[in-house]
Amino acid sequence: ESRGLGDVYKRQDQAPSEDDIVRLADSILSGAFVGDFAVALERAAAFTDVVALGLRVEARRMVTRAEANGGFSSDADEKAVRTKAARLMHTAGSLMATAKDFQHGANLWRRGRLE
Numbered sequence: 001e002s003r004g005l006g007d008v009y010k011r012q013d014q015a016p017s018e019d020d021i022v023r024l025a026d027s028i029l030s031g032a033f034v035g036d037f038a039v040a041l042e043r044a045a046a047f048t049d050v051v052a053l054g055l056r057v058e059a060r061r062m063v064t065r066a067e068a069n070g071g072f073s074s075d076a077d078e079k080a081v082r083t084k085a086a087r088l089m090h091t092a093g094s095l096m097a098t099a100k101d102f103q104h105g106a107n108l109w110r111r112g113r114l115e
Contacts, residue, residue, distance in 0.1 A: 037109050038106040056088070059088035062085045
């Protein structure tokens with residue numbers, strides 16, 4: 001059982017659990033409205049960008065794994081895997097746009113122009 005975020009880094013041979021990821025997200029975003037709002041927006045941008053990258057990597061891995069395991073068992077199986085991968089890529093693209101919006105908001109906030 002994990003006792004904290006430090007355990008995530010100590011267990012490099014194991015994938016982090018859902019609880020580890022939630023704790024990490026909470027620790028990154030917990031200061032979102034304490035201090036400089038621009039910093040909070042930059043944190044949100046960085047976090048969103050990392051999640052988007054993870055989705056893109058997973059989408060590519062899904063297809064690569066299926067192809068490496070002898071290909072697809074049927075046309076329907078191939079369509080299902082490629083459709084799921086395409087949805088992940090679409091979501092990743094939306095999150096990347098959101099990350100850019102957060103970063104732009106931070107820049108506007110610093111110039112006193114965020115409305």
